[in-house]
Amino acid sequence: MSSTDISLNKDVHHAHDEHDHHHDQNFFEKYIFSQDHKVIAKQFLFAGIFWGFIGGFLSIIFRLQLGWPEATFTFLEPILGNWIVNGKLDPEFYLALVTMHGTIMVFFVLTAGLSGTFSNFLIPLQIGARDMASGFMNMLSFWVFFLASVVMFTSLFIETGPAGGGWTVYPPLSALPQAISGSGLGMTLWLISMALFIVSQLLGGVNYITTVINLRTKGMSMTKLPLTIWSFFLTAILGLLSFPVLLSAALLLIFDRSFGTSFFLSDIYIAGEALANTGGSAILFQHLFWFLGHPEVYIVILPTFGIVSEVIATNSRKPIFGYRAMIGSMLGISLLSFVVWAHHMFVTGMNPFLGSVFMFLTLIIAVPSAVKVFNWLATLWRGNIRFTTAMMYAVAFVSLFISGGLTGIILGNSALDIQLHDTYFVIAHFHLVMGAAAFFGMFCGIYHWFPKMFGRMMDEKLGFIHFWLTFLSAYLVFMPMHYIGIAGFPRRYYSWTGFDAFNTFTDLNSFISIAAILGFTAQLIFLFNFIYSIFKGRRATANPWHSNTLEWTTPVNPGHGNWPGEIPTVYRWPYDYSKPGAPEDYIPQNVPFSQTQSSNLPYERDLE
């Protein structure tokens, strides 16, 4: 019996490789448990958008509290139930809101939603591969993520509330249910969900790396890769190296919570009794957490570096300036991202000498980041810019990245961090540089690759309205937060009115909340445009943006296996835009030099 099985498998495999016969997949194989990278990418995208709205909605609830601390919100009672008493938000629920907002946005939207969508969708299409190295693992990656999502989503509805110790879940607060109700079942679910999430990330990451290394089409050397692929590749490496450390931290925390160990607990008296735990270090958790946590910031932002570079080059109709410098700076940022974690811990009582080392290493990151910004500016310079919605988002991304990145130079300085640590200055900084900027990068990617994903165009006019409202509100929300932060307003405060030092800026806080509501409402335009365009959008052409990369050589709706015939061979880098002598202002990667004699540079004349 077994021998027949083996030969049967062989047969299936053969057919799959050749793509000469089409076998009908049922609905489940095609759309639910699909192993096609394009379907999996869309699954991640839908999940990411769903989570984005949840995360955004949570932020609107706590912005209501911060904007109008004296007001009563009885109209929220139907949705919040017991979390709102006589129109007043429960302070622990407020903390749960900020915790879940952070967790959802950082991990579920900007890690899974971003990398999951674009790494999955673009890696095979842009390197010229039929699919991921392992379609099965890829499918598993999504479904494990789905499981993690279900667990996290469930935790929003339990009686003791979701985790409430901040998205960084520092113990002992997160370890002791006596300390905050969110550290009960909510925290258990958080840890289970995150453990599953990490498994999903690792399954995905291994796949991305393997695919980029092994499945590039003929001629696609590493120095002919689009910058998107470089950024996804480095992101996957960062995730693969750092997520296991978070898993270990989460496991040790699970032990401390459930099995009486003392990895992070020591000398604690709470709820009327002294605990037996001794010898643990609360700081150890922070080291482990930020060893992931800092690379995580780059896991969020690196893919958007790639997306934005690609979109800016395409729509400026110019080669990206300093292609190799762009790769070099991404390599530098990736490397440095592993040795700067303790800049989150300058005032934790860590040895001040360590503070000096981490300050130095942190500020070095400004150099490759500056190089990237200068290169984007140089790419725009003397371009012939087409303002597609994606391009608008790319330009705004650069603006937000500058605004948010520069304040990193202040926060990375340990002496200045003393006053600013855990204030709204930090909130403003990271929301601009990795919140808003990463979201803009993601929107940029969605608008740009929508035609390839769904075979239709998104509506450009609605896109512009969505863009301008979002861009405006991003700045209106986060710019004023710097002022509040310089004044020292601490983060995760339910209300500041109890302090004389912090009872200013009430109008500004209301203003920020109004801007946040505006920004959130604007996302409904996006949602409408997105869903409407999937079904009723204008039909796309195969290469609507006149772009060079390989995904635009596929049919309008690429099927399973991506290219109907042979996979195209690559002859040139992806940025031959507006090359002097060429008839068109773009030359796709699969056009050999022998066909472009008129535009070849001296050293290219003898190339194939």
Place this chain on the structure above:
Amino acid sequence: MITLAIGLSIVLLLVILFLLFRIGTLASIFRGSTQRAVGTTKTSNKVNSFLMLLFLIGGGAAFAWSFADAWDDMNQPLASVHGGWTDSLFWTTMIVIGIVFVITQILLFWYSYKYQHKDEKRAYYYPHNNKLEIVWTMIPAVVMAILVFAGWKTWANITSAAPADAVVVEVMGKQFSWLVRYPGADGKLGEANVHLIDATNEIGVDFSDPNAMDDFMPREIHVPKGKPVLFKIRSRDVIHSVFLPHFRVKMDAVPGMPTKFWFVPTKTTAEMRTETGNSEFNYEMACTEICGRGHFAMRFILVVDEPEEYEEWLASQTPFIEQNPQLLTKFTNDSKDQVVLEKSAEEVKTEL
């Protein structure tokens, strides 16, 4: 009824918006703009690139105005020596990054406007320029080096060992308030242990330690102006963080790991009241590490006195154990138990 009316008008609004959207789409088909490559149509390119420029100018003006408007509120009055160093380093760095901010944002939006698509134009093929790359790698590197050195110097000064004559104050965070202990006349804090904590002895001071006998626990922190003050910081439950915004002081309170921070106050509370014109002014201590339900309400008053006033205040304080003598009797028994406990703990250790 009102809900229904609101609901209906929202639906109506959405319908109108949808119709407008459909009309716009049809109009663009008639105009033929769908025939051109996206992003090359004249009007939308013009409008968007103009809005980019408008955003730069309008946004820049709004930023400048609001910054100036918020200036007084964002600068907390300063009352410590090292706060002067960090404030000046902060604003120096702000000027440096401000310059970069202005230049890069202007270039970004100006280029977006200036190089908008034109049919007859062709972009300039300019893939790289090594000289330029080296220049704009070196400039930020040099600027960063200067900022790193300035930061190192300030940081090293702030975190250096406290002078031996510093006034010692122990601050302990708990959910959700602060506990404060002074060493008393002997200048030495008595031993403390988390297992000794009860409703009265909230810090868990070991009153079998002679050093603890003169320790006192006031309801406000008092420190003398112009003298170094050393905060010895602990926590007894979760992580808290001592934050004194006016002194530019922040340090986490970590259970199981004592931390410290020392500073020199430069203005008395009375002086600050005259300076700010606020007769109610008080220095406040807040918590800046999320610690639970009452995180936002861990307010504690700190008073800076003239040195002689401080001495008077010091003299007026009575040791904690004198206020709560019943602790001592209970304590002698407890400490015996404690010894027994410790012995049994040691036995366990050797077994392991």
